[in-house]
Amino acid sequence: MSTAIEIRNLSKSFPCCKALQDVSLDIDCGEMVALIGASGSGKSTLLRHIAGFIPADRGQVSVLNRLVQQGGKMAPNIRSLRAEIGFVFQQFNLVSRLPVITNVLTGILYRTRLWRSLLMRFSVGERQQAMEALVAVGIEQSAWQRAATLSGGQQQRAALARCLVQGAKVILADEPIASLDPESSRKVMELLASMNRDRGCTVVVSLHQVEFALKYCPRTVALHRGAVVYDGPSAALTPALLGELYGSAAEELFGRMLDSPAPKAHTPVTRLPPLAA
Template structure:
């Protein structure tokens, strides 16, 4: 299967806090992994480092066997390397005044020449690919609307269609359902799971909602104050374990989820030692 993402001893300090502290992870090709934790736990910072948007203070990241950054320096070829890394932002990152289909076509910019990128010149075949992606996410009827006229759920679907056109092999989704209603949240998570299953994409999605991690992601990585405190099967994330990992913060962070029927009890014989962070 191979390793899609390799992170070694990654650390990042901002003036106000230590955002990441000696984080090491391996994520295999084709995995769908949830990142959970409170705001400020380091989820978004970790995803942005994987994409090479920001440089760490120390550590190393390799994606699809290509060096993204090491020892505080982002790879010089980062633009071309990002061609295989799709990024889904919490606030969609669409250009509101442009048609939806044009926003989707921007997924091709990493693979086109500079002059075509600047002039937004796309071939008939490329436009057809964008329409097919919009069909796949169920908003083809909105192709020529301005992106700003879409609902939040529709805009997030457009962002996923952009990843499809990009043909991204790794998708990093930063709180993609944080601002969506429950139905739209389910739709977006279903689309991410479908891309993982049908296209073989490696998906890493940051979530506040533990029940979505349980339902859609076989593996969960939990962050707390910049440290990995759990890395293991999502099915083992019981209220008891969350309480052990987060202490007094657990009820505040996951209170609604801790009472959810989706929060399973531990399987017979499953010890906390098996579920502890690697």
């Protein structure tokens, strides 16, 4: 199986702390991997380095066998590579005053001519593709509403529709359910799992809730103070192991899991239809 993400000796420091400490990871094409850890553990920082949003102090990141950054410098062709990487933000990152369908269509701007990007000119075929993506995530009835009028769960589904239109092969989701209610969280995680299963996307999702990692992600990478402290099957993340990894912080971070039995493996029922070419 080919490698989708390759990270070697990645380190990053901010004035307040060491955000990443010599992180090395390989993630295969088609995997769905959870990143867990407390706030400040380095989850968001790691995802932003993989996407090429910020340079590291040292180390190397490659995505789909193409260099993202090395030794603190971005690869010269980073813009074209970003077209292959979908990023889902915790706070949705939609333009609130624009219609939902226009926000979804921004997923194709990486591959359009500059003048079309500036004028937001989209073809009939592109608009049809965006509508199909909205149908796939279940919010087509909101296509012409301003993004600000949607609920948090609907906005996050619009962000996932944007990744579908983009045709992203790698999806990085940064705490996508942190601000959502349980039902919206479930729908968003099922959509991510469906994008992984039905479209073959490689998905890396950072989570604060271990129970969702157990349900949806076969593999989990646990970060603590910027270092990888566990990389293996999610099913092995027992309360006892979490206690060893995180000590007294485990109950605060993962209390719901520690207080209840581990959930059974879950097979999402959501299935995404293919988008028109």
